Amino acid sequence: MYFGSDNQTGASAQVLGMLTTANNEYTHGYGDDRWTHQAIEALKTLFECDLEAYFVATGTAANSLALSCMVQPWEAILCHDSAHIILDESTAPELFTGGARMLGVSNGEGKISPQHLQDYFQTTGTDYPHNVRAAALSITQASESGLVYTPAEISTLSAVAEKNGLSVHMDGARFANAVASQQCTPAELSWKAGVDVLCLGATKCGALCAEVVIFFNKDLAATFTHRRKRGGHLLSKGRVFGSQMVGWLQDDHWLELAQHANAQAAKLAETINTIDGLRLVWPVESNELFVIMPKGLAAHLQDAGAEFYDWYVTTLPPNITIGEQEIFARLVTSFVTQDAQREAFCDLIQNYFAVQ
Amino acid sequence: MYFGSDNQTGASAQVLGMLTTANNEYTHGYGDDRWTHQAIEALKTLFECDLEAYFVATGTAANSLALSCMVQPWEAILCHDSAHIILDESTAPELFTGGARMLGVSNGEGKISPQHLQDYFQTTGTDYPHNVRAAALSITQASESGLVYTPAEISTLSAVAEKNGLSVHMDGARFANAVASQQCTPAELSWKAGVDVLCLGATKCGALCAEVVIFFNKDLAATFTHRRKRGGHLLSKGRVFGSQMVGWLQDDHWLELAQHANAQAAKLAETINTIDGLRLVWPVESNELFVIMPKGLAAHLQDAGAEFYDWYVTTLPPNITIGEQEIFARLVTSFVTQDAQREAFCDLIQNYFAVQ
Amino acid sequence: MYFGSDNQTGASAQVLGMLTTANNEYTHGYGDDRWTHQAIEALKTLFECDLEAYFVATGTAANSLALSCMVQPWEAILCHDSAHIILDESTAPELFTGGARMLGVSNGEGKISPQHLQDYFQTTGTDYPHNVRAAALSITQASESGLVYTPAEISTLSAVAEKNGLSVHMDGARFANAVASQQCTPAELSWKAGVDVLCLGATKCGALCAEVVIFFNKDLAATFTHRRKRGGHLLSKGRVFGSQMVGWLQDDHWLELAQHANAQAAKLAETINTIDGLRLVWPVESNELFVIMPKGLAAHLQDAGAEFYDWYVTTLPPNITIGEQEIFARLVTSFVTQDAQREAFCDLIQNYFAVQ
Amino acid sequence: MYFGSDNQTGASAQVLGMLTTANNEYTHGYGDDRWTHQAIEALKTLFECDLEAYFVATGTAANSLALSCMVQPWEAILCHDSAHIILDESTAPELFTGGARMLGVSNGEGKISPQHLQDYFQTTGTDYPHNVRAAALSITQASESGLVYTPAEISTLSAVAEKNGLSVHMDGARFANAVASQQCTPAELSWKAGVDVLCLGATKCGALCAEVVIFFNKDLAATFTHRRKRGGHLLSKGRVFGSQMVGWLQDDHWLELAQHANAQAAKLAETINTIDGLRLVWPVESNELFVIMPKGLAAHLQDAGAEFYDWYVTTLPPNITIGEQEIFARLVTSFVTQDAQREAFCDLIQNYFAVQ
Secondary structure, three states: OEOOOOOOOOOOHHHHHHHHHHHOOOOOOOOOOHHHHHHHHHHHHHHOOOOEEEEEOOHHHHHHHHHHOOOOOOEEEEEOOOOHHHHOOOOHHHHHHOOOEEEEOOOOOOOOOHHHHHHHHHHOOOOOOOOOEEEEEEEEOOOOOOOOOOHHHHHHHHHHHHHOOOEEEEEEOOHHHHHHHOOOOOOOOOHHHOOOEEEEEOHHHOOOOOEEEEEOOHHHHOOHHHHHHHOOOOOOOOHHHHHHHHHHHHHHHHHHHHHHHHHHHHHHHHHHHOOOOOEEOOOOOOOEEEEEEEHHHHHHHHHOOOEOEEOOOOOOOOOOOOOOOEEEEEEEOOOOOOHHHHHHHHHHHHHHHHOO | OEOOOOOOOOOOHHHHHHHHHHHOOOOOOOOOOHHHHHHHHHHHHHHOOOOEEEEEOOHHHHHHHHHHOOOOOOEEEEEOOOOHHHHOOOOHHHHHHOOOEEEEOOOOOOOOOHHHHHHHHHHOOOOOOOOOEEEEEEEEOOOOOOOOOOHHHHHHHHHHHHHOOOEEEEEEOOHHHHHHHOOOOOOOOOHHHOOOEEEEEOHHHOOOOOEEEEEOOHHHHOOHHHHHHHOOOOOOOOHHHHHHHHHHHHHHHHHHHHHHHHHHHHHHHHHHHOOOOOEEOOOOOOOEEEEEEEHHHHHHHHHOOOEOEEOOOOOOOOOOOOOOOEEEEEEEOOOOOOHHHHHHHHHHHHHHHHOO | OEOOOOOOOOOOHHHHHHHHHHHOOOOOOOOOOHHHHHHHHHHHHHHOOOOEEEEEOOHHHHHHHHHHOOOOOOEEEEEOOOOHHHHOOOOHHHHHHOOOEEEEOOOOOOOOOHHHHHHHHHHOOOOOOOOOEEEEEEEEOOOOOOOOOOHHHHHHHHHHHHHOOOEEEEEEOOHHHHHHHOOOOOOOOOHHHOOOEEEEEOHHHOOOOOEEEEEOOHHHHOOHHHHHHHOOOOOOOOHHHHHHHHHHHHHHHHHHHHHHHHHHHHHHHHHHHOOOOOEEOOOOOOOEEEEEEEHHHHHHHHHOOOEOEEOOOOOOOOOOOOOOOEEEEEEEOOOOOOHHHHHHHHHHHHHHHHOO | OEOOOOOOOOOOHHHHHHHHHHHOOOOOOOOOOHHHHHHHHHHHHHHOOOOEEEEEOOHHHHHHHHHHOOOOOOEEEEEOOOOHHHHOOOOHHHHHHOOOEEEEOOOOOOOOOHHHHHHHHHHOOOOOOOOOEEEEEEEEOOOOOOOOOOHHHHHHHHHHHHHOOOEEEEEEOOHHHHHHHOOOOOOOOOHHHOOOEEEEEOHHHOOOOOEEEEEOOHHHHOOHHHHHHHOOOOOOOOHHHHHHHHHHHHHHHHHHHHHHHHHHHHHHHHHHHOOOOOEEOOOOOOOEEEEEEEHHHHHHHHHOOOEOEEOOOOOOOOOOOOOOOEEEEEEEOOOOOOHHHHHHHHHHHHHHHHOO
């Protein structure tokens, strides 16, 4: 009953198998190998366009390095108040950008809206160099609240961003889940909707450690190789990333893994919605569930070996409050979540309420 | 009719005179001179305590260098949403702290309250090193809205800060005006109320360029001389700052200058309050006035040679809105503001409304 | 005939096997897993002491993060003129230290000597904060020239360092080869000789990507977890490093791999020494050979598929010059180098000279 | 008998007078004032070209901000081993450049020669992003050893720099002395000889605190205003610098001050050259003298109230050694040095040797 995080799994058999195959070859170092080259070609096919792509080991590295190519040290990055880049990545963005500023603009809602951006621009001074100019917008897909941005929503945000001189970054740690959740292509969810740079994560959805920074706007990539090396993020054995990504992309493997995780989340939500004592804070659109539950239930579940997090309450819908005897729990499903473990978890919930 | 800023004046005769006297001596460089030593002694007397004090040329340098001694690069600084350090000093704090984070917490009010701090601590994760820990609180005295914090208010904020492991910084660019506004001593408005580090500015109130970083908490000063030198802020001719500060502090000169500026602001506010078409957004407690006025009046005044700023609207009281035909103006008085110029300005206002 | 670099191999079967085993488990993230814990215990056993150990993916990350714990941004790091950290890691040390300075002090010799350090201290000003104070010494083991520092040499260097207030860092990218080359223990080559922090690399000697920063001086580790996270170097799936390191350390596997590589280098050197047209620039003490060879031979070998680098000539013994028709080649053996491939390479050399 | 430094004086009467005049005006802040504008026009006239010019308070700020416009954080700056920017400005260049590297290349000589640059380029790897690419050359005029670069020497160095993709910075803390020393114009000593950016210092030669970064290559200035503000170096009362510079440049005042200082140095050198027990280490070409003198004499002089420094011995001509009973003293003359004080100093020297 592991709903702690989708990063508590290993790699899928297909991904690990490709890494094992790659292990036994002689190759040049630093990404000059056939696995890296093949992975980049696969990304071009997947996204139906030309692009530049660079691999790193962590989402924090991917996001921070990407953003460092998009802003100057005296500029700002706008993002959701609960974005991983502003809450969960220490001050990595500041380190890699040389001290640019992170600004949350979502004002308590589950996704950034065009109005949030408008509000920001209307209340912020433009007396440079005194004031800090926003130069990039970062959107998380799926969002910090497990919601997905539609292509139309991204397009609208991108249009506001572009009009104000911002380029658009997408933190795609769960991009696969967002695609699996909608009837659209990876291209439609990214560059066709105005995204300049996508950090696509495989780690949470089937790989061991493989993140890729994809520049649809290739001009922004000019300094990336220097920044990656200087950040200690250029692996000598580049095949480690390349082979995982080849395995992940092959035969829509990535999409199947994400569909599995999403389906498990949907089924879990279905059960939760039938129970009076539980409240889902946000609609379940990907593989994360945010549930307000009695502290007693949380203890009951954890005593039985279930894993999940007591989450931050930075962002809540306006009509929701958390009682003193409640917690705000985050449940995450993954490509390895089994029906049996989900059902056991639901049984525990139902047993708990049966005896209250 | 110059109400643009209190930094648009020169130095007072007393301050300039002391600089002129100091100019004609031989002294050692880099602050090893009698003027610097004498200024530090005068500060100890003024604040009734032992302290360490270091001079720099600008408020931005003073604030950023001070804050860099108070937080690690992976920590955060809490301040008012409209603080000068977060709105008007580019990303200087990020540069000097090595990339710490600036966080506005005032949520639209004119001063930071203990509740703002409590709200911050209750909604922020503490899963380090992922989350960013707040390590310093910065208060501006007088505030961004021209308000003053009382000793009791500062003490309460400091207590909340201390309880949560934050040290307390005060941006005292208009500290003199804040003292002049209240029946209390510099000590009561600073270290006695829990302030660890005060950036005391003379530039806006009688000097040409003289700011001093005062460490009441001397432990925090351990790396300051390295940081100042490395920031290019160690003047070879240290007497430039020392002599101005000696002149400024002598015979309560600083206080008289501030009292004059405050008195002019009070009289200006008195007139404005008598006029129906004008609204003071905040009470006038120091030498700044924030006035909502018709655009027509603003043009009328400026055509007649008056100087003032169309200001940012980041922070407004909840019941205040600015009409489409209005602007949010900032008026600042200074030690050189004359009755005659203030009265001429008021006459222009009254003439304008007389013919509407 | 792959002598390009010891980073052009995959992992050994034992290392990869352990990673595969670890892959199939549920574990917590971010290093809170049994593999990471077990690896740290194995390091304590290997080094016969208590220590703190943190894993990262690259040598550049390991070195830069380690050094950032050892110096302030206004201090300097002394190292060999050809150290990897000063020549081959971009300005990563500057990024992670917040702008400390790198200083090469070896003055053309193959290893740093106590005299180099003495010369540095005798000609450098100590007028702080103007001058930059050296605060760390970095030694590379095996050295940039393929030489090894003996325990006695390290002790002497450490003593000079300590006397002058420097802590001691060892870049151990080829530490395994250095141990294999001498009759001594890992402890004798590190903390017993005065090393405070060792960056131990498994990547060049049997792992895919596994470097560990080992703090023998645990006080220096106080900020490491913040720095690693902030640098994007904290893997969510910590088992990736932990399991490789467990496999690498088990049953002296690391030592056997290094002994194999060294033995191949020694045999290659033996052949080279028999040939008049070739000159070994430095004694072969680990798994690197630096050979001055005719350009014609280099082309002959490369045409036949041999891989090796035309190397930098930063550091040469005083009596050695490189002719216009010669190159300064670096040959590196590894744990996968086979007798057959080495012999084929030597045959090509002998054939070349036979027909000259 | 003050030969400690040319920064131990105040401002000249003409410079202080202009500051006093400017003090009594109302002006806009942040350099939008008639003094700043007039100073820039005067610089254009002096240098006979269009240019961009920005004022700051210290040489360290001027140099570091200028260099930060010329290199990326992963690039290097080449300079003399004893350059002020590498020895005496802490790690300010690293702070402002975001961590670029400082590299001394002069190898013990008194000025950088084209051969030094050639040697650097021939022994440095170009495998980017691993290796660090040099992107700027910095020359000090007058040099660290009191020597001056001729227009022809600068042109030759600039040509080598340009050929290798480096832009050229000149640290002109004593540029006035260098002009006074040669029969040439400021233009011939700067942009006509290939200098892209000149940091012209008035502080050591008649001002209180006034340094100006002059971009002859205006493309390099694109980010300067952001960098200056962010560094805390944008004075609100810009007239402080502007008026000093107007006074300094008016009627060739700067040149007369420098000629006076140089003439005093020349006369002092004349006397020293007549005395057997003293050795001038370098020819005296500006206002600095480097003298090897007996420790006994140094004590004798200092006891009598003379001021001068026991200097670093980083750079010495190859044939010079300093005995155990000797010191390497630096003597500096200035615009206030009087014949009487110089003669009293020389008398003390002669008295000392008379009784030995």
